[in-house]
Amino acid sequence: MSVVSVGGDYDVVIESGCSTRVADVIGDGVRRALVVHPDSMRSLGEAVTASLRDTGIEAYAVGVPDAEDAKTAVVAADLWSLLGRHGFTRTDVVVGVGGGTVTDLAGFVAATWLRGVPVVQVPTTLLGMVDAAVGGKTGINTPEGKNLVGSFHPPRAVLCDVDVLATLPREDYVAGMAEIIKAGFIVDPVILDLVASDPEAAGRPDGPHTLELIERAIRVKADVVSQDLRESSLREILNYGHTFGHAIEQVEHYRRRHGEAVAIGMVFAAELAAAAGVLSVEVVARHREVLTSVGLPTAYEAGRWAELETAMRRDKKTRGDLLRFVVLEDVGRPVRLEGPTQEQLHTAYAAVSP
Structure with missing residues (x-):
């Protein structure tokens, strides 16, 4: 296991099998969790939800569209409505399980619900692990451009389960390498x-x-x-x-x-x-x-x-x-x-x- 601290504010855990250990990092006082996952990753989203329920947390899984179709005001509004119907308070948590589009969306919904509730990110793509889930940038798209609506909302923790990378299509994994190579060009040769x-x-x-x-x-x-x-x-x-x-x-x-x-x-x-x-x-x-x-x-x-x-x-x-x-x-x-x-x-x- 590797742990990278982000300014001492939260940790990024890089480990096999850590995706179902969200309960270990959400902190005390959490009664409810909304697990947001893409439709294509329903099984993992439900596994994360089940792991939270096993610890006594009232957890709900909700699927959203794949890729950039998830990052819309309509989808965000649906999630806000769901949080309201289930009575989510400021001590409850949103969990993003998926690629960068889902972590962007989950973070944005968490940042804007009650002006900010905790979010835990569980990125499932290489791009999500090395870029989107880390740093607290959240956002959705508009017809006029990408990520034009958003906020800065650091997560409580980021869990990078490297085991899930084996399920990625090669094209998606290679696409994630662009962000790693970018880091090489700007800072780390x-x-x-x-x-x-x-x-x-x-x-x-x-x-x-x-x-x-x-x-x-x-x-x-x-x-x-x-x-x-x-x-x-x-x-x-x-x-x-x-x-x-x-x-x-x-x-x-x-x-x-x-x-x-x-x-x-x-x-x-x-x-x-x-x-x-x-x-x-x-x-x-x-x-x-x-x-x-x-x-x-x-x-x-x-x-x-x-x-x-x-x-x-x-x-x-x-x-x-x-x-x-x-x-x-x-x-x-x-x-x-x-x-x-x-x-x-x-x-x-x-x-x-x-």
């Missing part, structure tokens, strides 16, 4: 070295470095968010690749996996940094080498710039009409690029849409 040492193994849950990669990525996020919970400055580096990546997701109506979009977004950010004269072509090439080595995409179709730019201008980092990107000066040296020129943007887009 050892991650890039571990991936490069055996790229094929890095793309599967039984690889020799799986646990170390997961723990290193979580430590990167934990260190950053413990210094900047509300994304006032440092935390923005965790959005590396996300401005362009979120735009891809939006114009494709969330049919593209988040990790795949972020992978392309990192290459776009690298090309943009090179066009602005702050990043070497060697580091740009390393982006493509590492990402493609595990099976992630690095290119996007041409002819969609107008849609993508419109989506990026609704990004949370945008200030007024000023586009802002997280870019690199080198591996481990993220900086902000504010107001890139149209020529630089078009150069970067042309480089990722050959």
Whole structure:
């Protein structure tokens, strides 16, 4: 078992079989628990619910749509209604069991019910473990963009049951690697070295470095968010690749996996940094080498710039009409690029849409 503390406020537990030990971390005084899970993970959601009932907690399991279809105001309102009907108070708890969309949704519902009740996150995907469930960001989508409605609400605990990773389709596991590789580029280059040492193994849950990669990525996020919970400055580096990546997701109506979009977004950010004269072509090439080595995409179709730019201008980092990107000066040296020129943007887009 590995335990990563997030600023001393809560722990992220990385362990086999920990998903049914939620009762150990919810704290005293909890009488009721709402276990939110995607429809595709009903069996695990019910197992978590049963484990809570075994300890005397009045637990309810509720299924929500899979993927980004869960992150809507309609689904959130249904959950609020359920909490009200069952009389949930501020000492009760919401439990999110699923991928990043479910942990985002469960966290948002917990943050907004009675202005905040505890939430325990049980991420079941690689992306959820190393990114979405850690850090206290919660949110839902609107037709205008991804995660535009949300709040900061740190969980009481995060339980990463590595056993469930074996059930993921390979494409989903590989997509989660994008967030791990991102952590390598912005802070911890050892991650890039571990991936490069055996790229094929890095793309599967039984690889020799799986646990170390997961723990290193979580430590990167934990260190950053413990210094900047509300994304006032440092935390923005965790959005590396996300401005362009979120735009891809939006114009494709969330049919593209988040990790795949972020992978392309990192290459776009690298090309943009090179066009602005702050990043070497060697580091740009390393982006493509590492990402493609595990099976992630690095290119996007041409002819969609107008849609993508419109989506990026609704990004949370945008200030007024000023586009802002997280870019690199080198591996481990993220900086902000504010107001890139149209020529630089078009150069970067042309480089990722050959």
